[in-house]
Amino acid sequence: MEKVGIIGVGQSAFVRGFPGSIRELAFEGFKEAMQDAGIPTKEIDASIICSAPEYDKQRSPAGVFAEYLGLVPQPTCYLESLCSSSSMGLRFAYSLVKSGLHDVVAVIGFQKMSEISSAESQERMGRGADIQWESPFGTMMPAYYAMYARGHMEQYGTTLEDLALIRVKAATYGQINEKAVYRRPVTFEMFSDPESPMSNPVANPLRVGDCCANADGSSCIIVANEEKAKAFSKKPVWILGLGAASTTVNLAGRDLFSGLTVAQAAGEEAYKMAGITAKDIDVAEVHDCFTIAEMMAYENLGFAKPGEGKELIKAKETYKEGSIPVNVDGGLLSKGHPIGATGGSQIRTIVLQLRGEAGEMQVKDPEIGLVHNIGGVGLYGNVSILGR
């Protein structure tokens, strides 16, 4: 079977208030990925531009980016699945390459969230859910995930203290990731300190410390067929498994509120394609848009049995030295979550880990890594498994 590889990865720093336009933001991730790949731009046969719409004024950003990045006259298009847009981009790049239609494809994710206020941003995010039947009630992402947090707590007795441990871990690694937007430490005690912003309620039971940081950022992944990957790259990372799923947008259509069915389904599909199980994963990036999201990911991906995710974090098994290191780059919680750029950034982290180039964040000699990227309120799920 012809393999598909990743030969270049890049991302901008994730920041508050990027001092430039979206095309200039995209340039940063693209430049790093192209320098990583070490190939001239003419080798890119097509580009896929990924973001969640309506954070900036540009309609159809693909054309603008292709021009600015020197990717014309090759085909380009825009693709979105909210927060999982660039993982979905990887899935489509894989199929373009696997089909033989193109040899090398660039997946470029971006989001410039700082052009609008936080309340406007919450409204945009809320409208990623059902605008006819839910948004008129005043919904926003933290409140939706808070409903899952309550569901998990009801079902399994998970506590706010358990969730705080996940944020403390994220901050441990956010401090050593020079690309992260939130570089400060977060202590367990901050969650019970009324003076600390971390303890402020957002949508109960979730507090400020349970929520990821909005950020501006871009990412880029260069995908190539086996022949080109071997010719261009000394250390290609191979795409071993891909899974994707959706569910009803309206929560009224769902039955599970202590986990995400899209993550379960995408995970199973990806494991099956790769011919492995959860036990084979050496390092993982999961979509911790909220602390509860990481807790559910442990269980939905099979790192822990349902309800036992809290034991993993209590035992520090998801720290760098643990049995299944998760989000040792700070995750969305501390690295930041520039929506369309997030999947590409997660993929970049795993590629660097597999190549042994993750610096201070490097886990010991990983062979297989996993990326779990969720769009909307558990609406779209993508799981990608990568290996050396």
Next chain:
Amino acid sequence: MGKKKKEVDDRFKRFGTVSFTSITKINDFIDYLDQGKIMGTRCKECDLFFFPPRADCHNCFSSDMEWVEVSGTGKLVTYSKLEFAPIGFGDDLPYAIALLDYGDYKMFGRIAGDVPEDEIHAGMEMTARVNTLPNGQLNYVFHKA
């Protein structure tokens, strides 16, 4: 002689604090809310019931629907009280969004503002009633059954 302006049926703009939809085939839903009734639709072809109501059946592709009133009580599945609101909803704070399970279907809405917070718990029986918001818009909220 100007052209006569075509009447637009945009009744759905009255749904919720801020409606993001104005024109839909199930606009009669709003008239029922005016009468104090929360309605779903049932496909006359295959008998499938929908809440929220739909104009089209994805099961048999029929668009021949009848309105059926939602009644009885549901169990509170989960909820969240917001301390911070998206733009356009700030005047409603604090409020709780919630999901009720009626058995055959579920309903997404808000918990009535007068339900004491310490009495709210998952599994409690609640019933949805039509509510007029301070800005004159309509929605439905969950009361203790």
